[in-house]
Amino acid sequence: MKRLEGVSIALGVGGGIAAYKAVELLRRLVDEGAHVTPVLTKNALNFVGLTTFRALGSSEPVVSLFEDSSPIPHTKLGQGVDLVVVAPATADILSKFATGACDDALSTILVSTDAKVVLAAAMHKEMWSHPAVMENIETIRRRGFTVVDPEHGRLAGGDVGFGRLAATEVILDAVVGQMATRDLAGYHVVVTVGGTREAIDPVRYIGNRSSGRQGLAIVSELLDRGAHVTAISTIDPALSSSYLEVVRVESAIEMESATRSACKDANALIMCAAVADYRVESPLVNKFKRGSGNLPEIKLVENPDILANVVADSKMYSQNFITIGFAAETENVEANGRAKIVKKGCDILVVNDVSREETRFGSADNEVIILSADGSLKYIPLAPKREVAAGVVDALVERLLSIEFEQ
Numbered sequence: 001m002k003r004l005e006g007v008s009i010a011l012g013v014g015g016g017i018a019a020y021k022a023v024e025l026l027r028r029l030v031d032e033g034a035h036v037t038p039v040l041t042k043n044a045l046n047f048v049g050l051t052t053f054r055a056l057g058s059s060e061p062v063v064s065l066f067e068d069s070s071p072i073p074h075t076k077l078g079q080g081v082d083l084v085v086v087a088p089a090t091a092d093i094l095s096k097f098a099t100g101a102c103d104d105a106l107s108t109i110l111v112s113t114d115a116k117v118v119l120a121a122a123m124h125k126e127m128w129s130h131p132a133v134m135e136n137i138e139t140i141r142r143r144g145f146t147v148v149d150p151e152h153g154r155l156a157g158g159d160v161g162f163g164r165l166a167a168t169e170v171i172l173d174a175v176v177g178q179m180a181t182r183d184l185a186g187y188h189v190v191v192t193v194g195g196t197r198e199a200i201d202p203v204r205y206i207g208n209r210s211s212g213r214q215g216l217a218i219v220s221e222l223l224d225r226g227a228h229v230t231a232i233s234t235i236d237p238a239l240s241s242s243y244l245e246v247v248r249v250e251s252a253i254e255m256e257s258a259t260r261s262a263c264k265d266a267n268a269l270i271m272c273a274a275v276a277d278y279r280v281e282s283p284l285v286n287k288f289k290r291g292s293g294n295l296p297e298i299k300l301v302e303n304p305d306i307l308a309n310v311v312a313d314s315k316m317y318s319q320n321f322i323t324i325g326f327a328a329e330t331e332n333v334e335a336n337g338r339a340k341i342v343k344k345g346c347d348i349l350v351v352n353d354v355s356r357e358e359t360r361f362g363s364a365d366n367e368v369i370i371l372s373a374d375g376s377l378k379y380i381p382l383a384p385k386r387e388v389a390a391g392v393v394d395a396l397v398e399r400l401l402s403i404e405f406e407q
């Protein structure tokens with residue numbers, strides 16, 4: 001089995017004697033199914049030839065920010081890849097990445113990507129033990145990126161010590177390890193995010209306290225696990241990925257239309273938004289003026305139940321579409337959740353108690369019960385919303401797998 005099937009990688013090559021080993025890494029990455037774009041620094045070209053990388057890579061190698069027909073090759077490549085691996089990562093490259101400096105194609109791509117980053121360090125032993133290099137590595141690791149340590153062995157000039165590029169297999173394993181949880185590659189998931197706003201007049205609305213944090217945590221988790229995501233959102237997600245499409249909406253009516261349309265070619269819907277149950281029947285065209293004699297009267301009408309409507313649609317289209325709802329409860333949490341999953345007809349319902357200080361709307365953490373339509377239940381104790389998102393996505397994957405198994 002190819003371990004990197006469908007994964008898009010930028011392979012950075014720094015200017016060090018170990019640059020020749022990047023050729024073997026390139027070949028192994030391609031053999032594992034990855035689409036690899038080599039990115040070489042000018043100094044790397046003193047050690048290796050471009051022709052080799054052109055012959056073995058999946059795309060034309062990048063060496064400069066200015067030789068491509070695109071005016072922004074660095075952001076284009078940075079946004080399009082799942083992972084950037086640099087081998088060898090010289091002291092200079094590590095220093096630039098730690099400080100955010102960008103003066104060539106590789107350093108600019110590293111700073112303009114939100115993909116995973118693996119840096120396989122290689123340099124002379126004195127450089128490797130220098131406090132500046134050590135501090136840069138500490139900074140890089142603290143930010144969540146992976147540094148593969150060099151090995152002990154023969155170095156350029158006949159010296160022996162720590163600094164030799166790790167074996168290709170070790171670097172490859174680090175890359176595969178970063179991609180290991182891409183269990184949703186090839187799936188399209190629609191997520192609703194934030195709270196809807198129902199217009200009263202051009203400046204006022206009826207809204208709720210949803211911050212969108214839980215929905216965005218789900219979007220990030222899905223992207224990290226390889227899914228294509230459509231976020232139907234009332235807030236700016238401030239996330240960018242070539243796997244993410246954002247549709248901005250305000251009201252429940254707009255959210256319903258965007259959600260139903262996005263679900264047509266999706267595998268699942270996660271309805272995390274806090275949708276207003278009522279809207280103003282006839283919002284005013286002009287701003288309501290104070291002192292006009294009468295107090296304004298606002299007549300409310302019921303909004304559509306988006307989740308229930310998508311469930312009804314999906315039953316008509318296919319049995320394989322998964323629907324996940326959230327339930328914001330303030331009392332009898334589990335019992336109300338059990339009644340709601342039946343009422344909405346969804347496959348999974350994530351129930352949270354929004355009356356508690358630590359799990360209310362806008363909080364950093366959440367604590368949920370994940371109910372399935374078959375009555376089974378999983379409890380996720382108080383944890384950051386990203387961890388709760390991982391639990392919700394695990395439940396989705398389990399359900400997708402069980403459907404595939406049944407067929």
Ligand code: PMT
Nearest residue numbers: 210211212213214271274275306307325326327328361362
């Ligand atoms: O955004 P945060 O500040 O991080 O807060 C997260 C959250 C508390 C908003 C989130 O975890 C959550 O509970 N979202 C669902 C809120 C909600 O509308 O719950 P509900 O019990 O009223 O609705 C049940 C389900 O039906 C939800 O999936 C909801 O999206 C959906 N619904 C509700 C009304 C409606 N007209 N159409 C719907 O589709």
